[in-house]
Amino acid sequence: MNRFCWPVVLVGALLVAPALSAPADATKETEPKRKPDVIYVPTPHAVVEKMLEMAEVKKTDVLYDLGCGDGRIPVTAAKKFGCKAFGFDIDPQRVKESRENIKNNDVGQLVTVEEKDIFTLDLSRANVVTLYLLPTLNVKLIPQLEKLKPGSRIVSHDFDMRGIKPDKKIEFTSKDDNRSHTLYLWTTPLKREKDDKGSAEK
Numbered sequence: 282m283n284r285f286c287w288p289v290v291l292v293g294a295l296l297v298a299p300a301l302s303a304p305a306d307a308t309k310e311t312e313p314k315r316k317p318d319v320i321y322v323p324t325p326h327a328v329v330e331k332m333l334e335m336a337e338v339k340k341t342d343v344l345y346d347l348g349c350g351d352g353r354i355p356v357t358a359a360k361k362f363g364c365k366a367f368g369f370d371i372d373p374q375r376v377k378e379s380r381e382n383i384k385n386n387d388v389g390q391l392v393t394v395e396e397k398d399i400f401t402l403d404l405s406r407a408n409v410v411t412l413y414l415l416p417t418l419n420v421k422l423i424p425q426l427e428k429l430k431p432g433s434r435i436v437s438h439d440f441d442m443r444g445i446k447p448d449k450k451i452e453f454t455s456k457d458d459n460r461s462h463t464l465y466l467w468t469t470p471l472k473r474e475k476d477d478k479g480s481a482e483k
């Protein structure tokens with residue numbers, strides 16, 4: 282090759298190399314379709330166990346974890362109680378991690394994880410719902426949670442649901458991080474808190 286050809290070859294290689302190493306839409310596999318409403322922070326394992334204990338999960342229950350991260354809540358519920366469990370996350374990377382977690386723990390018969398926006402879900406099949414979101418997101422979920430069967434349990438890690446009275450609120454210090462975690466339990470039908478004038482909050 283003569284010395285005038287090298288620059289052409291080099292530029293050509295630079296143009297072609299990225300196309301060879303990464304398909305044009307490879308990022309689409311791991312990027313959410315829209316920005317998640319809250320970032321990923323996993324619930325420590327000891328807190329997961331406490332949440333499931335608080336919800337009194339049993340084999341016949343159907344658990345939904347809304348924003349499931351690496352799937353640790355549904356995976357633990359299936360392993361420990363043998364119940365059916367579903368996880369939903371908007372972030373494909375989290376869905377991938379959840380599916381690996383399901384495989385590593387051999388609970389594929391019981392646990393399903395889907396890439397979905399939790400605000401589009403019909404929750405009528407669930408009777409246990411777990412949350413680790415934000416207070417505003419918990420409130421935004423109320424219309425969906427109100428459609429749960431009577432006697433369903435909702436447990437939230439760290440955040441309350443303004444306007445809805447919890448049946449139980451506990452502080453739990455996790456051995457994983459030595460931090461105190463607040464856990465809330467609500468059972469359906471949800472109980473509206475009274476405002477200052479004594480009427481139920483909207």
Ligand SMILES: C[S@@+](CC[C@H](N)C(=O)[O-])C[C@H]1O[C@@H](n2cnc3c(N)ncnc32)[C@H](O)[C@@H]1O
Pocket residue numbers: 316317318319320321322323324346347348349350351352353354369370371372375397398399400412413414438
């Ligand atoms: C704080 S993490 C909790 C993860 C898991 N539930 C746990 O307790 O370990 C919140 C998760 O919600 C997901 N998320 C945020 N907005 C969402 C939405 N609109 N629909 C579905 N998932 C969402 C995030 O991607 C993240 O994985």
